[in-house]
Amino acid sequence: VTWRPAASEHRPLAFLWSLTALATPALLPWIAGAASHVPCLFRSLTGLSCPTCGGTRAAQALLAGRPLEAFLHNPALVLAGGLLVAGGLLAPIWVRLRGPVPDLGQPLPLAVRGLALAILAANWGWVILRSS
Amino acid sequence: MPVTSEIMRPLIYAVLVGGAAAAVAAFWEIAFRGMMMPFLPGEWREEMGFAGETIQQIIFLFFAPLIIAIALFISSAVIHLMLILLGGTNRGYMATMRVNCYGETSSLAQMVPFAGYFFAVVWWVVLMIIGLAQVHRISHGKAAVAVLLPTVLCCGLCIGLIVLLISAGVFASLGLGGLR
Numbered sequence: 001v002t003w004r005p006a007a008s009e010h011r012p013l014a015f016l017w018s019l020t021a022l023a024t025p026a027l028l029p030w031i032a033g034a035a036s037h038v039p040c041l042f043r044s045l046t047g048l049s050c051p052t053c054g055g056t057r058a059a060q061a062l063l064a065g066r067p068l069e070a071f072l073h074n075p076a077l078v079l080a081g082g083l084l085v086a087g088g089l090l091a092p093i094w095v096r097l098r099g100p101v102p103d104l105g106q107p108l109p110l111a112v113r114g115l116a117l118a119i120l121a122a123n124w125g126w127v128i129l130r131s132s
Numbered sequence: 133m134p135v136t137s138e139i140m141r142p143l144i145y146a147v148l149v150g151g152a153a154a155a156v157a158a159f160w161e162i163a164f165r166g167m168m169m170p171f172l173p174g175e176w177r178e179e180m181g182f183a184g185e186t187i188q189q190i191i192f193l194f195f196a197p198l199i200i201a202i203a204l205f206i207s208s209a210v211i212h213l214m215l216i217l218l219g220g221t222n223r224g225y226m227a228t229m230r231v232n233c234y235g236e237t238s239s240l241a242q243m244v245p246f247a248g249y250f251f252a253v254v255w256w257v258v259l260m261i262i263g264l265a266q267v268h269r270i271s272h273g274k275a276a277v278a279v280l281l282p283t284v285l286c287c288g289l290c291i292g293l294i295v296l297l298i299s300a301g302v303f304a305s306l307g308l309g310g311l312r
Contacts, residue, residue, distance in 0.1 A: 009138060009139070009226070012139050012140045012143065013139055013225075013226070013229070016139075016143070016201060016202075016205050017205065019198070019201065019202065020202045020205050020206065023198070023202055042285065042286070050285055050286055051285055051286070052285075052286050103224055106221070106222070107216075107219040107220065107221055107222070108216055108219070108221075110219070113216065113217055113218075113219060116216070116217060117217055120217075
C-alpha cells in the first residue's frame with residue numbers, strides 16, 4: 001500500500017464519511033427497533049447465522065450502555081461501526097491537514113488478503129458459535 | 133471520463149436520480165394503497181393506517197437524498213472490501229464509488245409500478261458487474277462475486293425467495309408446471 005498526502009479530491013469523500021458518522025448514532029435506535037422485527041432469512045433457510053447476525057442485538061446493547069456485550073454479539077461489526085464513526089469525525093480534519101491517505105489502487109499481497117479473510121471467517125465462526 | 137477522482141458530480145447525479153425514483157415509487161405506493169383501501173376488511177384497514185403510512189413515506193422522501201448518499205458510501209465500502217479480498221482493486225475506492233453512483237441509474241426502474249423494485253435490483257447488479265469489470269480491469273466473474281457475495285450472505289436469499297414465490301405464483305395462476 002502506498003501513502004500520499006490528502007488532496008482536494010478527498011474533501012467530498014471526507015465530508016460524506018463525516019455525514020455517515022454523524023448519522024450512525026441517529027440510526028442506532030432504528031436498527032435496534034424496526035430491524036429487530038425482520039428475521040434473518042439466511043438463518044431461517046440454512047439454520048446458520050449470517051456474518052452480520054448479532055448486529056441488531058449489538059445496537060440494542062450499545063443503546064443500553066453495554067459496549068462489551070455489544071462487542072461480543074458481533075466483534076467485527078461493532079469494530080467496523082466504531083471505526084466508521086471515529087474515522088468519520090476525524091476525516092475532514094485529516095484531509096485539511098493534508099495527512100497521508102492510503103492508495104488502495106493496487107491488489108494487496110496474498111498474505112494480507114488471506115489474513116483479512118481469516119479474520120472475517122473467524123468472526124463469522126464466533127457469531128455462529130455464540131448463537132447456537 | 134475520469135475514473136478515480138472527482139466524486140461530487142457522480143454523487144449529485146445519484147442523489148437526483150435516486151431521489152426522483154423514490155418520489156415516483158412512493159407516489160405509486162400511496163396511490164395503490166388508497167385504491168385498495170375500500171376493498172380491504174375493516175381490521176386490515178385499521179392495521180395499515182393509511183394516514184400514518186403516508187406521513188412516514190413523506191418524511192422518508194424528505195431524508196431520501198441523505199439516505200441515498202450514506203447508502204452509496206457504505207455499499208461502495210463493502211463492495212471495495214470484497215474486491216480487496218479478491219485481489220481485484222486495480223484502482224482506488226473512488227473508482228468503486230463512482231461505479232456505484234452511476235449504477236444508481238437502475239433505481240429509475242422503480243418508477244414502474246409493482247415489479248419496479250425487482251427490475252431495479254437486476255439492472256443494478258448488471259450495471260455494477262459491467263462497471264467494476266471495466267474500471268478495475270478485472271474479469272466479469274470476479275466483479276460478479278464482489279457484487280453478489282455480500283448480497284447473498286446478508287439479504288440475497290431474501291430476494292431469491294421473493295423471486296421464487298413470484299415465479300411460483302405466476303406459474304400456478306397460468307396452470308403451468310407442477311407448482312399448484
